[in-house]
Amino acid sequence: MKRAQDATGRSLRTLKVGEAMRHALADLLARGAIRDPVLDARIVSVSEVRVSPDLRHATAYIMPVGGTAEDEAAVLAALNAHARRIRHALAKAVNTKYAADIHFRADESFATGARIDALLRSPRVKRDLDATPPRRLDPDDEA
Template sequence: MSGEKLPSQRQLRVGELVRHALSSFLSRDEIMDDDLIGAFITVPEVRMSPDLKLAKVYIMPLGGKNAETVVAALNRNKKFIRGQVSPSIDLKYAPEFRFFVDDTFDEAGRIDELLRSDRVARDLDHDDDDQDQ
């Protein structure tokens, strides 16, 4: 995070409020879009801009299937979503939503795969041998 400022407590708190409101709304299947039919969408994170007017919403469809298609559909319907979700979050300004695929699951999988690799296992075994002496 070189040079990137950490979010304030207020940004984190509002982001969590928006995340809960969006999760609740998306679970109700109210968006009429063929690309969203039957899509179970999780919202792992919402990052708010410092002025709270922009919400970067990270989503992942169940099983990770069609993630890019689902994100495109949500971005097509973001004004409708904003209108439906805004009354439940009680902010001075309704934030604009921008949807993105949450790739932290992929990153965790890559790290897990690395940790299970033969090379890392060999290094760990080697470290254990050094400590036994």
Template sequence: MGAMASNRFNSASGPSQRQLRVGELIRRTLSDVLMRGDLHDPELSRLSITVGEVRCSPDLKVATAFIMPLGGHGVDEALSGLRRHRKELRHLVSREMTLKYAPELRFEIDQTFDQMDETRRLFSDETVRRDIAAPEDDSPENEAPGDRD
């Protein structure tokens, strides 16, 4: 009863603990593999690629890695390089992990980096800075002691 019951409840509320755990493990392993330069690809080894997140399918057969090259430069090169070496990366990652099946690796650009840049741009925007810095005029602390009669 254990596994079935927990799956039934997890299906509607996003990824299961196991999906999250395996995804994080793949993320770290893939990051290590890319950092060490285990792939012999000069184009890829020039790029410092961040693996922001890895999402696994419910059956753990497919893992999608969301990546971004350092500074956001060479996005297309990074994607095509990683996709070209998909099978080799799958082998390198599975060799370091104790999963029954090595998941198929897919690669997408991590859009959250764009959102972070957009947020920084907004914060540096003059009017937004003024709004954030503006003192709260209507807060009770600013009242003089004799004002409340």
């Protein structure tokens, strides 16, 4: 039996469970269910939760909104300190056979996107994009 996979090769089942965990984790953080002064003072964005194929491990990619590197480190430390409570809350919200061990990582996609945007706006690239290519003459054209 062939398993359904996305373009990256991950199964649709793990993608669905990861998305359900992302919604549950975002709801948990938005409601303030985890009482911690670091988490109470910041808004945390959960961009993705990747789940292992056996659904026993999950990695949540988070980013404090409008935060600095110090904020990011403090939020990661607070979330990792409360990982057991978060795991328990996610197990209740997302009904799977096993409660996944959750690990938290900083989401680097925002920094990567900003770096690519800066490259595309650089004068060298802009010069190349603004230059119009020479017109090719097609032998079938009559002009």
